[in-house]
Amino acid sequence: MGEPNKQATIALMPGDGIGLEVMAEAEKVLRFLRDQDDLPLSWEVLDWPSTAWHQQHGRMMPEDAMDQVRQYDALLLGALGDPGPLSDPDRYCLPDGISLAPLLSFRKGLDLWACERPARLLPGAPRYLADPRAADIDMLVIRENSEGEYVNQGGRLGQGTPHEVATQLEVFTRRGTERLIRHAFRAARLRLREHGDARSFYCSEKGQAAAQVCLITKRNAQPAWGELYTEVFAEVAREFPEIGLRHELVDAACMKFVQCPWEFDVVVASNLHGDILTDLAAMLSGGLGLAPSCNINPDSREAPALFEPTHGSAPDIAGQGKANPAAMLLTTAMMLTYLGHSASAERLRAAVAADLVASEGQVRTCSEVTAGIVEHLRA
Numbered sequence: 001m002g003e004p005n006k007q008a009t010i011a012l013m014p015g016d017g018i019g020l021e022v023m024a025e026a027e028k029v030l031r032f033l034r035d036q037d038d039l040p041l042s043w044e045v046l047d048w049p050s051t052a053w054h055q056q057h058g059r060m061m062p063e064d065a066m067d068q069v070r071q072y073d074a075l076l077l078g079a080l081g082d083p084g085p086l087s088d089p090d091r092y093c094l095p096d097g098i099s100l101a102p103l104l105s106f107r108k109g110l111d112l113w114a115c116e117r118p119a120r121l122l123p124g125a126p127r128y129l130a131d132p133r134a135a136d137i138d139m140l141v142i143r144e145n146s147e148g149e150y151v152n153q154g155g156r157l158g159q160g161t162p163h164e165v166a167t168q169l170e171v172f173t174r175r176g177t178e179r180l181i182r183h184a185f186r187a188a189r190l191r192l193r194e195h196g197d198a199r200s201f202y203c204s205e206k207g208q209a210a211a212q213v214c215l216i217t218k219r220n221a222q223p224a225w226g227e228l229y230t231e232v233f234a235e236v237a238r239e240f241p242e243i244g245l246r247h248e249l250v251d252a253a254c255m256k257f258v259q260c261p262w263e264f265d266v267v268v269a270s271n272l273h274g275d276i277l278t279d280l281a282a283m284l285s286g287g288l289g290l291a292p293s294c295n296i297n298p299d300s301r302e303a304p305a306l307f308e309p310t311h312g313s314a315p316d317i318a319g320q321g322k323a324n325p326a327a328m329l330l331t332t333a334m335m336l337t338y339l340g341h342s343a344s345a346e347r348l349r350a351a352v353a354a355d356l357v358a359s360e361g362q363v364r365t366c367s368e369v370t371a372g373i374v375e376h377l378r379a
């Protein structure tokens with residue numbers, strides 16, 4: 001948690017596609033909250049990293065970008081991606097040099113080793129599950145962000161020959177595993193304090209722990225890191241006796257995310273598993289238009305954390321005013337909490353929730369959604 005009275009400077013990086021549209025809405029809301037709640041916040045809008053910057057300068061961001069972003073207290077990113085039309089068959093072949101690499105450089109360079117993605121089904125949000133218990137979906141998926149399956153070590157031997165072999169190394173360290181799992185338990189403890197007994201979590205009905213951490217692995221097929229994760233999970237769990245424990249194989253977890261997602265609380269997963277499960281969780285809680293996300297280093301404030309909605313640049317709807325800014329605004333709320341402005345963050349979350357109920361069934365443009373949310377903030 002940041003210090004509420006400290007002046008903070010934020011970098012707003014709209015990026016590409018709908019990132020530009022939803023960032024414009026986030027800026028309106030930030031301005032409104034800063035003025036209404038007297039928040040000691042200022043910000044600068046950066047036109048990088050982005051494809052537009054690439055077109056002008058031949059790269060996604062300035063050479064000293066990492067040094068520049070270190071000066072800020074928090075980074076808010078719209079989306080990065082290829083803004084080309086969906087009909088273009090080459091769309092998925094990014095032109096040379098245009099890439100998502102800046103995102104990875106930020107996560108790695110700033111040592112933002114944990115990614116947090118809350119998934120809560122708000123009343124009025126699009127529902128993909130008919131079961132009435134879906135109203136109780138309220139989980140936090142914590143994903144490893146720095147190692148595991150995404151270390152990008154490997155190669156292709158005998159490329160193009162019938163005997164070609166491709167290898168991809170996965171690296172899991174005890175240090176990386178321990179800090180991730182301890183962070184998940186701390187998050188569960190915090191949620192337990194915040195939700196208390198009011199939480200309609202199934203475990204409490206059974207007289208079990210009202211908070212739970214579920215570990216995800218594929219221990220049966222990938223025993224090396226599966227056992228490391230399981231061992232560290234058991235060790236760290238001893239420090240948190242009030243937190244319930246659960247372990248799911250990732251395939252079973254996918255099934256249960258659809259079958260009974262309300263039975264999950266905090267979920268902790270590797271880089272790849274977390275990547276997949278968070279997209280699934282986003283759909284369970286109303287879709288990408290409502291899914292916030294942040295990349296943080298829970299142990300250190302030396303570098304700024306990076307806040308970005310789960311969605312990408314959505315080229316299919318970019319420039320049409322169709323993007324839902326709610327994911328970006330819920331992401332902005334996460335950033336405000338991080339900067340020590342929990343009350344304003346909570347008001348923003350409540351305004352998004354109230355607007356969802358009030359506008360159910362309506363088709364609105366991006367800025368109409370924001371206008372509705374600001375009305376609730378004003379009320």
Ligand code: ATP
Pocket residue numbers: 018079080081082288289290311312313314315316317322323324325327
């Ligand atoms: P990228 O390569 O940048 O990730 P993408 O093609 O994967 O782009 P996403 O942004 O990940 O697109 O979105 C996937 C789908 O969800 C798209 O069809 C898009 O229209 C929809 N979508 C994503 N974000 C939003 C939003 N904020 N509001 C409405 N629809 C959205």
Ligand code: MG
Pocket residue numbers: 311312313
């Ligand atoms: Mg995408």
